[in-house]
Amino acid sequence: xSTRRFIxxxxxxxxxxxxxxxxxxxxxxxLVVGAIFLALTxxxxxxxxxxxAEAGFGTTRSVAETLLTATPLILTGVAAAIAFKMxxxxxxxxxxxxxxxxxxxxxxxxxxxGAPAYVALPVVIVAGGIGGxxxxxxxxxxxxxxxxxxxxxxxxxxxxxxxxxxxxxFGSTSPWRDPEGATFPQGRPIxxxxxxxxxxxxxxxxxxxxxxxxxxxxxLLGKTRWGFQVRIAGDSADTARYAGIGVSxxxxxxxxxxxxxxxxxxxxxxxxxxxxxxxxSLILGLGFTGIIVAALARLNPLAIIPVAVxxxxxxxxxxxxxxxxxxxxxxxxxQGAILxxxxxxxxxxxxxxxxxxxxxxxxxxxxxEASPA
Amino acid sequence: xxxxxNTETLAVELRNIDKSFxxxxxxxxxxxxxxHGEVHALLGENGAGKSxxxxxxxxLYRPDSGEMFMDGEAAAFKSPKDxxxxxVGMVYQHFxxxxxxxxxxxxxxxxxxxxxxxxxxxLQKEATELGERxxxxxDPSARIWQLxxxxxxxxxxxxxxxxxxxxxxxxxxxxxxxxxEAQALFKTMRQMxxxxxxxxxxxxxxxxxxxxxxxxxxxxxGRTVGGVDTADAEPRDLARMMVGRDLELPTRDxxxxxxxxxxxxxxxxxxxDRGLEAVRGMAFEVRAGEVVGISGVSGNGQRELAYGxxxxxxxxAGSVILGGNDVTSxxxxxxxxxxxxxxxxxxxxxxxxxxxxxxxxxxxxAFRDPPYSKAGRLVxxxxxxxxxxxxxxxxxxxxxxxxxxxxxxxxxxQKALVAREVELKPIVLIARSPTRGLDVGATEAVRNLILxxxxxxxxxxxxxxxLDELLALSDRLLVIYEGEIVGRMPVEDASAxxxxxxxxxxxxxAPA
Numbered sequence: 001x002s003t004r005r006f007i008x009x010x011x012x013x014x015x016x017x018x019x020x021x022x023x024x025x026x027x028x029x030x031l032v033v034g035a036i037f038l039a040l041t042x043x044x045x046x047x048x049x050x051x052x053a054e055a056g057f058g059t060t061r062s063v064a065e066t067l068l069t070a071t072p073l074i075l076t077g078v079a080a081a082i083a084f085k086m087x088x089x090x091x092x093x094x095x096x097x098x099x100x101x102x103x104x105x106x107x108x109x110x111x112x113x114g115a116p117a118y119v120a121l122p123v124v125i126v127a128g129g130i131g132g133x134x135x136x137x138x139x140x141x142x143x144x145x146x147x148x149x150x151x152x153x154x155x156x157x158x159x160x161x162x163x164x165x166x167x168x169x170f171g172s173t174s175p176w177r178d179p180e181g182a183t184f185p186q187g188r189p190i191x192x193x194x195x196x197x198x199x200x201x202x203x204x205x206x207x208x209x210x211x212x213x214x215x216x217x218x219x220l221l222g223k224t225r226w227g228f229q230v231r232i233a234g235d236s237a238d239t240a241r242y243a244g245i246g247v248s249x250x251x252x253x254x255x256x257x258x259x260x261x262x263x264x265x266x267x268x269x270x271x272x273x274x275x276x277x278x279x280x281s282l283i284l285g286l287g288f289t290g291i292i293v294a295a296l297a298r299l300n301p302l303a304i305i306p307v308a309v310x311x312x313x314x315x316x317x318x319x320x321x322x323x324x325x326x327x328x329x330x331x332x333x334x335q336g337a338i339l340x341x342x343x344x345x346x347x348x349x350x351x352x353x354x355x356x357x358x359x360x361x362x363x364x365x366x367x368x369e370a371s372p373a
Numbered sequence: 374x375x376x377x378x379n380t381e382t383l384a385v386e387l388r389n390i391d392k393s394f395x396x397x398x399x400x401x402x403x404x405x406x407x408x409h410g411e412v413h414a415l416l417g418e419n420g421a422g423k424s425x426x427x428x429x430x431x432x433l434y435r436p437d438s439g440e441m442f443m444d445g446e447a448a449a450f451k452s453p454k455d456x457x458x459x460x461v462g463m464v465y466q467h468f469x470x471x472x473x474x475x476x477x478x479x480x481x482x483x484x485x486x487x488x489x490x491x492x493x494x495x496l497q498k499e500a501t502e503l504g505e506r507x508x509x510x511x512d513p514s515a516r517i518w519q520l521x522x523x524x525x526x527x528x529x530x531x532x533x534x535x536x537x538x539x540x541x542x543x544x545x546x547x548x549x550x551x552x553x554e555a556q557a558l559f560k561t562m563r564q565m566x567x568x569x570x571x572x573x574x575x576x577x578x579x580x581x582x583x584x585x586x587x588x589x590x591x592x593x594x595g596r597t598v599g600g601v602d603t604a605d606a607e608p609r610d611l612a613r614m615m616v617g618r619d620l621e622l623p624t625r626d627x628x629x630x631x632x633x634x635x636x637x638x639x640x641x642x643x644x645x646d647r648g649l650e651a652v653r654g655m656a657f658e659v660r661a662g663e664v665v666g667i668s669g670v671s672g673n674g675q676r677e678l679a680y681g682x683x684x685x686x687x688x689x690a691g692s693v694i695l696g697g698n699d700v701t702s703x704x705x706x707x708x709x710x711x712x713x714x715x716x717x718x719x720x721x722x723x724x725x726x727x728x729x730x731x732x733x734x735x736x737x738x739a740f741r742d743p744p745y746s747k748a749g750r751l752v753x754x755x756x757x758x759x760x761x762x763x764x765x766x767x768x769x770x771x772x773x774x775x776x777x778x779x780x781x782x783x784x785x786x787q788k789a790l791v792a793r794e795v796e797l798k799p800i801v802l803i804a805r806s807p808t809r810g811l812d813v814g815a816t817e818a819v820r821n822l823i824l825x826x827x828x829x830x831x832x833x834x835x836x837x838x839x840l841d842e843l844l845a846l847s848d849r850l851l852v853i854y855e856g857e858i859v860g861r862m863p864v865e866d867a868s869a870x871x872x873x874x875x876x877x878x879x880x881x882x883a884p885a
Contacts, residue, residue, distance in 0.1 A: 244684075
């Protein structure tokens with residue numbers, strides 16, 4: 001046996017403190033790395049971070065804006081978490097978000113002013129969910145029945161969705177395009193009856209819908225019979241089959257639900273602050289950012305709510321950086337660093353790293369059979 | 374024979390080889406002598422240390438202690454590359470081929486004499502010649518993934534011949550072959566031996582050993598039991614050497630006489646993962662209150678039999694009647710509801726959800742109904758209370774709230790798994806090697822649980838490779854070989870010799 005300086009071994013039960021400490025530490029470590037970069041480019045990191053904090057939470061207006069951005073992030077985060085829990089690697093949140101927005105705005109325009117708000121709003125939001133689930137099904141059905149790789153299909157479908165959304169507004173005279181926007185193409189405003197009312201600055205009631213949906217996801221996965229089967233199948237597909245659980249239809253269900261959540265996000269966003277199928281306001285990478293949110297929240301739907309708020313503040317602080325001469329890309333860099341540290345931190349939750357024992361008689365790892373004979 | 378070994382130089386000689394893994398001895402004080410130009414069979418049960426010994430010879434493992442000689446000179450291999458350079462090569466049970474490359478390219482891989490540029494046409498020509506000479510015909514331009522398992526094995530052997538190996542180790546080569554393919558392989562082996570190469574043939578099938586080998590070395594429990602000329606060895610002697618002891622029957626409570634049949638299997642046929650027929654027309658009954666043991670060397674259809682009986686794989690023919698209901702092509706869930714319990718061989722791979730808690734795992738099958746769930750909702754208190762009761766009752770130790778079950782010890786894992794199956798009060802309990810790898814205490818606990826099921830009136834089907842376990846628990850024994858039942862007997866009539874012969878393929882029962 002060679003002598004090793006460190007031993008990595010699976011940790012038994014990670015303490016709740018550790019589970020809280022690691023995500024916080026990830027953000028902190030990312031900020032430290034960001035500070036080094038900022039210092040190297042001649043900026044004062046402290047003043048940059050102060051500017052960002054103020055832009056995110058400094059005024060009542062900025063808090064409202066942060067919560068407004070958090071609304072879709074909560075849902076795209078939950079969308080990623082639901083799928084990842086079952087080892088379904090749906091990274092198509094962006095596309096499902098956009099198709100959800102297309103469906104929701106389409107239904108809203110089709111309904112026009114004819115329906116009262118209490119009918120129109122639920123219909124529009126549900127249409128968003130259906131749109132997202134439909135877009136997910138394009139990947140989910142071949143995954144379940146043909147065994148295709150969903151990472152590739154969901155990723156590719158993002159770009160199709162992005163280009164399709166652009167086409168509806170910039171490339172065609174679709175019903176989504178505003179016929180009166182003669183100078184520059186833009187989305188047709190959706191009728192007021194399908195808009196989510198605002199209650200505080202620009203903040204609308206969508207935030208409560210998003211929180212309620214996150215709680216619903218937590219309940220579905222943790223407290224229902226269906227969720228228990230999903231957790232078993234996600235933990236070990238062979239064990240699930242052994243216990244008589246239909247693994248294929250669980251994968252399909254989880255995949256579609258994940259798409260629906262991303263679609264809800266699109267629906268809430270067009271029915272909320274954007275108010276039209278406007279590619280410039282919709283294609284912001286909210287679906288992709290949801291993956292970071294889910295990872296940082298350790299796939300816990302309830303933890304996603306505060307994490308999404310934090311990430312929204314980070315996103316919103318980007319433009320303000322330009323005013324002090326710092327590139328907006330700083331925000332993207334910090335996001336990437338946070339994801340990297342969160343994933344690395346996950347390793348620390350699962351494993352412990354320690355010095356070798358003095359005594360040589362450590363028990364063998366239980367994973368492998370002792371004798372290969 | 375001893376004289377002969379001393380006068381001629383041996384191709385390979387191993388002396389006092391020790392090798393342990395994590396404190397478990399796989400080879401202890403093993404001596405082995407291989408002559409030039411012989412086919413030498415290495416015989417032994419699962420876990421007897423055959424593969425370990427071969428891997429040491431092939432440079433994959435290094436012995437903890439002991440000496441190795443090649444052609445009379447001390448040798449030590451640091452890697453399989455070293456060994457191959459010295460002329461020793463091995464065909465592993467799991468092939469080491471690159472699936473996307475052609476046969477010729479696989480032959481060229483790692484060859485020291487070939488330059489950077491591959492002369493594909495020359496290579497293909499050489500491969501064809503080599504193949505024709507040894508009866509190892511395979512298209513050199515075919516890609517590995519296009520080949521059958523038998524053909525892939527030929528490529529593995531060609532690889533060694535292409536490197537001009539003098540000592541070829543074939544680790545259970547016939548396990549993946551049809552009888553016809555096996556016969557062709559034996560011809561190739563004989564031809565290599567006639568050219569002066571030495572072939573080590575690992576097997577636990579007596580008739581094959583008898584047919585193809587010149588000499589036999591028997592391993593048991595990691596030690597060499599003896600070496601004999603094949604011509605002098607009776608199959609029954611080899612069987613006894615392999616199994617080791619005249620088995621002692623434990624005195625056990627005869628129990629109430631068995632009742633009605635609860636499981637009736639007729640002409641059952643089930644395919645393997647590769648689509649070959651692995652269970653080939655089995656017929657048997659299990660009655661209420663009896664334990665029927667299925668004995669056999671692993672890989673003779675045990676897995677497929679179990680899968681076919683619990684609904685994990687739909688049989689291609691035959692019927693399975695469980696408690697009066699035909700469940701031949703029923704789903705796993707229907708099997709569970711009709712009263713089948715199943716203790717699979719792999720605890721964490723199939724029987725338990727490793728990342729879920731003990732309480733959740735105890736409810737892995739019963740969660741669909743009250744008290745665990747009501748109207749689609751889980752009842753947390755039922756998980757907690759029922760879990761606590763079973764943990765107490767079945768003495769499952771090391772459980773803490775929220776702790777994933779994978780962190781329990783093997784014995785406690787198995788107690789939890791068996792407890793869950795027993796709690797469902799199955800009509801038929803199927804258990805595969807339920808005490809494999811357990812310590813004495815846990816073994817006792819699991820055996821008692823199984824005997825308690827028998828006493829309760831369940832029919833138990835015990836599928837195991839462990840004769841001690843089979844003899845301790847079974848009322849009747851069936852022996853399977855290559856997917857067929859080749860013998861059946863009350864446990865009182867079982868002897869090491871008889872079981873050993875049957876397990877090695879000497880049938881007592883006419884083919885189905």
